[in-house]
Amino acid sequence: MTSLTSESVESADLAAYCLMLGDDALIMSHRLQEWCARAPEIEEEVALANIALDLLGQARLLLTRAGEAEGAGRDEDRLAFFREAAEFRNVRFTETTGDFAVTMTGLLVFATWRLAVFGGLTRSRDAGLAAVAKKAVKELAYHRDHAAQWVVRLGDGTDVSHRRAQLAWDSALGDAAELLHAHPVELRMAAAGIGVDPATARPELEQVLAQVAAAATLRHRPLPEPPRGGTGRYGEHSAAMPALLGELQSVARAHPEATW
Amino acid sequence: MVTARQAAETVTDPELPVLTLAELGVLRDVRESDGVVVVSITPTYTGCPAIEAMRDDLRARLREEGYPRVEVRTVLDPPWTTDWISAAGREKLRAAGIAPPGAAPRPGTIDLGPIRRAVRCPRCDSADTVELSPFGSTACKALHRCRHCLEPFERVKEI
Numbered sequence: 001m002t003s004l005t006s007e008s009v010e011s012a013d014l015a016a017y018c019l020m021l022g023d024d025a026l027i028m029s030h031r032l033q034e035w036c037a038r039a040p041e042i043e044e045e046v047a048l049a050n051i052a053l054d055l056l057g058q059a060r061l062l063l064t065r066a067g068e069a070e071g072a073g074r075d076e077d078r079l080a081f082f083r084e085a086a087e088f089r090n091v092r093f094t095e096t097t098g099d100f101a102v103t104m105t106g107l108l109v110f111a112t113w114r115l116a117v118f119g120g121l122t123r124s125r126d127a128g129l130a131a132v133a134k135k136a137v138k139e140l141a142y143h144r145d146h147a148a149q150w151v152v153r154l155g156d157g158t159d160v161s162h163r164r165a166q167l168a169w170d171s172a173l174g175d176a177a178e179l180l181h182a183h184p185v186e187l188r189m190a191a192a193g194i195g196v197d198p199a200t201a202r203p204e205l206e207q208v209l210a211q212v213a214a215a216a217t218l219r220h221r222p223l224p225e226p227p228r229g230g231t232g233r234y235g236e237h238s239a240a241m242p243a244l245l246g247e248l249q250s251v252a253r254a255h256p257e258a259t260w
Numbered sequence: 261m262v263t264a265r266q267a268a269e270t271v272t273d274p275e276l277p278v279l280t281l282a283e284l285g286v287l288r289d290v291r292e293s294d295g296v297v298v299v300s301i302t303p304t305y306t307g308c309p310a311i312e313a314m315r316d317d318l319r320a321r322l323r324e325e326g327y328p329r330v331e332v333r334t335v336l337d338p339p340w341t342t343d344w345i346s347a348a349g350r351e352k353l354r355a356a357g358i359a360p361p362g363a364a365p366r367p368g369t370i371d372l373g374p375i376r377r378a379v380r381c382p383r384c385d386s387a388d389t390v391e392l393s394p395f396g397s398t399a400c401k402a403l404h405r406c407r408h409c410l411e412p413f414e415r416v417k418e419i
Contacts, residue, residue: 054305058307060307131336141367144370145370148372208370215372
């Protein structure tokens, strides 16, 4: 039996942790990119593409760091394009797709949660993670504000937009409980002063969502208790994930030797 | 012979070519050791695709000036802020018809009201301007229109 030193346990955990945070950004970015040429107005298309680009930038840094910590020679492209669905560690929440209200509500919840988690990460003992977080929090803050402005406009808009915004809100709130579940890797990283326990994001998430719901005239309820496991963090994804990856990975897999 | 720093300081930004990387605050450090020039740059936005072009432009310029061995490093911390755009850089932006950024926002609570910014038209200096889109042709710019001279213009966003 091989015994692992505490250092190698820590670097395996660091690789797994960076993969989680990187996969969240990659899959969320992909879902936002799907609005290209489909958004309700051209300014919004540019906005969603820009937000998707910020998240893709975060994904690149985090997947690169995951590959380095893993030490098996996998770079960002290898990790993004040549893993199967069950090897991804993003929260299922990022896989959600639907109408414009679903996207904006999802972006609001995601950006608010990630901003709270990354706020803590700016104080990480790992200088690389802290640097990524310090850069990312500025971007996440305006992602959150942009989505919040839209949710208010939709919720406090016409009867039709209000009804669809309420449906999106109820659905997103139910799904958001997953974001507060802490995987054992996240707990160990938090205990080591490197990561953040996502459950600690609850007060900030609750406070911002209640504030936006009130301004948007949406019926609001507190977030349900998080599931005990079986989330995207364990590689258990929604039925939509294989099709999503099929599109995300198709070019790289069709031309595996291509460079760009 | 110009120093490596002087050479690097003449390289312009690929997306805002009126500004040098130094004026933009993206060029963080230039030093030489054992015949290798190490240039440190910081991205404006995490996903900014211009960083690759900056890397190539820096290498090419330094090669022209007689520095064949160049290493370009990307540093993230401290994160770039528009507050680092120099006074000369702000004047050049304005002269090119791009409104320079105001003071960078401090992290705070969410603001759900309409956002009002006092942005002056870079062409006619009127304060009667309206934001058309908070996201513009590149990640770092928003789109505005002047209600006085009726011209559209871009603004470098505060971050």
